[in-house]
Amino acid sequence: MAQVQRTPLADQAADILLDRIRSGEWGLGQKLPGETTLAAQLGIGRSTAREAIRQLAGRGVLSTRQGAGVFVTALDAPEDWDAVLRRTDIVSVIEARIAIESEAAALAAERRTAADLRGIRRALDGRRGHAPGIEQHVDADTAFHRSVIAAAHNPILLDLFDGFTPRLRQAMIDMLRLRGDDGGADDDLRHVRLADAVAARDSRAAAAESRSHLVDLAAVLS
Incomplete structure (x- = not known):
């Protein structure tokens, strides 16, 4: 599984998560693994994983639901x-x-x-x-x-x-x-x-x- 190799870590982590969503690893409406699991998969800290999720949420790809987790709301990020x-x-x-x-x-x-x-x-x-x-x-x-x-x-x-x-x-x-x-x-x-x-x-x-x-x-x- 791909791991982050370069800085900025949060940007790289967001790119990897987006690639995994594009590839179909998680479908529309599906819940992502928890921050601890994602951080371990990507070889980064939880705070960096949280920032990557925040970035993708800002681009409309993910949505954080209080007490429920992080869910896929779009299968790609719209280009500027x-x-x-x-x-x-x-x-x-x-x-x-x-x-x-x-x-x-x-x-x-x-x-x-x-x-x-x-x-x-x-x-x-x-x-x-x-x-x-x-x-x-x-x-x-x-x-x-x-x-x-x-x-x-x-x-x-x-x-x-x-x-x-x-x-x-x-x-x-x-x-x-x-x-x-x-x-x-x-x-x-x-x-x-x-x-x-x-x-x-x-x-x-x-x-x-x-x-x-x-x-x-x-x-x-x-």
Whole structure:
């Protein structure tokens, strides 16, 4: 059985425990051996084993139940979201946006309030009347799409969009510089149609408008 060979001991112990969980040694919901047993298996002290468990609990893999023990709550540790985005190509980001934003647009059409609609209209006006400059256009466009997602009243969808924004912003700026334009009246009209579909509570049209716009964007960037 693998033992810890290098420092920091707690980090190494956490890695070994995670590898054992990934390999299926303990299933979802299964209880781990006690700290004394784990420490002996890993060749470390109980306090180090406790810290390794604490690390994996913080990553959502383990859960400590008072008086009951330590249990497996996930079979792998989710990777840091920012790290995933940093190594993901832009087209993959756009494809993920399609899944998120088309659903968000449909939900926005169903759930939007009068205040949400005012926010969408303000963002639309800001997008059409943005100050000269590619960066300003990209930021105004992002603000519009965010206003639609906010109207879906799903904080997870909004957090995902906010995670994409820094990864996508520079790519959009670079693309518009190469094209020499921002899509003009046709692009503006597509965003008007999206806003109108949300206003009309037409979830199918809202999802279709959002999807069509982003599919075309992915084609340009690929």
